[in-house]
Amino acid sequence: MAHEHKLEIFRGLLKFKSNTQKIWGVLILLTIVTTVEVALGIVKPEWSMAPFLGMKLLNWIFIILTIVKAYYITWDFMHMRDETKGLRRAVVWTTIFLILYLIFILLQEGGYVFDIYDNGYIKRDF
Amino acid sequence: MSTAVAEGKTWGGGNQPLKASYGKMMMWFFIVSDALTFSGFLAAYGFSRFKFIDAWPIADEVFTHFPFLHGVDAPMYYVAFMTFVLIMSSVTMVLAVDAGHHMNKSKVTFYMFLTIIGGLIFVGSQAWEWNTFIKGDYGAVQTKGGNILQFGHYVEKDGEQVFKRVAVKDFAVATAHKDRTQHERKNGLWFVNEGTLPSYTMDEVIHGLQANKDILVRTQIINEDGEKTVLSRGESLDQIMKNGRLVVEGANLHVNEYGSPLFADFFFFITGFHGFHVFSGVVINIIIFFNVVLGTYERRGSYEMVEKVGLYWHFVDLVWVFVFTFFYLV
Structure with missing residues (x-):
């Protein structure tokens, strides 16, 4: 049960000797990711300003790094790695599906409202 | 095994x-619903941002302060520090859970204590962030359409012309006799009062702008370089005199000197809601901490309660990771 911990991360590439050691390992990983995020946010390198799928490339990098962090917090700190498949899927799949749906609907609508103002169909800037 | 026996095993309770206890599973399902609440807020933030995509405030220009470092431009360092504090307190929480599995009471106590301290540092930092944000730093002018006009001038830095913000208080000419006194409950209409008046009137700002020839106006519109548009001197005077209505200092639920008032509304609401989660997490952690000290779980033979509050605490950290990205980075 919960007392048995799976001790490897990166699909078995890195295997820790004890649960405590794994916790510190994950902390180091999360710290590195956060540092990279803050560094990129301050430097804002030229190449990352290129538009990519409706956003700056940098924003996509931030979002992907955030999901990486979220994965390790859920899997290792919240012990999702050690739960049964049923529980894991009930929690993770439901949430991700609903959130993706909500984000799609709202961002689509927001972009549409912007376009209407922008095309001068409705005047806002007095 | 007969069917009757199997059925008795399956449905008999x-x-x-x-392979998770009732309490733990309910904590997971609570977390799912809370995660959906938070994503509702963040998606609404995304909606408003996409609606004003060409004029949204740039976070690096808003959150530039660090405690005890006055006048130093330190974008995001403090939030990065807060993020680290929260991740660190998450780590001490898992260590407490781990010590609980080994039935090590003194270690659980120690790690729970560290987790509570981390939570308190985080909530304190957030209070400081709010305070800085509410006070504001440069001040701005709001137009009758609700747009924000900020001030600045070009200075030479490393051989380049850089636009540097100027605070309203540094150029506005204060006139000796103020034409407007604050309306209080005891005067005029009974029990009707008004909010704090801005330190300067529009006239004083206009006089100051006319007197300082190098000061220009910056609008909220983001240009191709990803920077806010700076108007020419002529346009600046024109905008302020024709459209300026109100001097705005800092941010609240009505006005926001950094740009769209919606930015401030969402900032207060989302970080406030998250801060409230951290606060209740700290309270729950304190309760569990005392239970650990009193030996409740030692007698119960299981530290699963620590695991359950641990789940909640990690969830708070998880939400912060997203708030950090969508408010400060993206």
Whole structure:
């Protein structure tokens, strides 16, 4: 049960000797990711300003790094790695599906409202 | 095994198909619903941002302060520090859970204590962030359409012309006799009062702008370089005199000197809601901490309660990771 911990991360590439050691390992990983995020946010390198799928490339990098962090917090700190498949899927799949749906609907609508103002169909800037 | 026996085993209770206790599973399902609440807020923030995509405030220009470092431009360092504090307190929480599995009471106590301290540092930092944000730093002018006009001038830095913000208080000419006194409950209409008046009137700002020839106006519109548009001297005077209505200092739920008032509304609401989660997490952690000290779980033979509050605490950290990205980075 919960007392048995799976001790490897990166699909078995890195295997820790004890649960405590794994916790510190994950902390180091999360710290590195956060540092990279803050560094990129301050430097804002030229190449990352290129538009990519409706956003700056940098924003996509931030979002992907955030999901990486979220994965390790859920899997290792919240012990999702050690739960049964049923529980894991009930929690993770439901949430991700609903959130993706909500984000799609709202961002689509927001972009549409912007376009209407922008095309001068409705005047806002007095 | 006959069907009757199997059925008795399946439906007779005490069966855990997901190999998690009732309490832990309910904590997971609560977390799912809370995660959906938070994503509702963040998606609404995304909606408003996409609606004003060409004029949204740039976070690096808003959150530039660090405690005890006055006048130093330190974008995001403090939030990065807060993020680290929260991740660190998450780590001490898992260590407490781990010590609980080994029935090590003194270690659980120690790690729970560190987790509570981390939570308190985080909530304190957030209070400081709010305070800085509410006070504001440069001040701005709001137009009758609700747009924000900020001030600045070009200075030479490393051989380049850089636009540097100027605070309203540094150029506005204060006139000796103020034409406007604050309306209080005791005067005029009974029990009707008004909010704090801005330190300067529009006339004083206009006089100051006319007197300082190098000061220009910056609008909220973001240009191709990803920077806010700076108007020419002529346009600046024109905008302020024709459209300027109100001097705005800092941010609240009505006005926001950094740009769209919606930015401030969402900032207060989302970080406030998250801060409230951290606060209740700290309270729950304190309760569990005392239970650990009193030996409740030692007698119960299981530290699963620590694991359950641990789940909640990690969830708070998880939400912060997203708030950090969508408010400060993206």
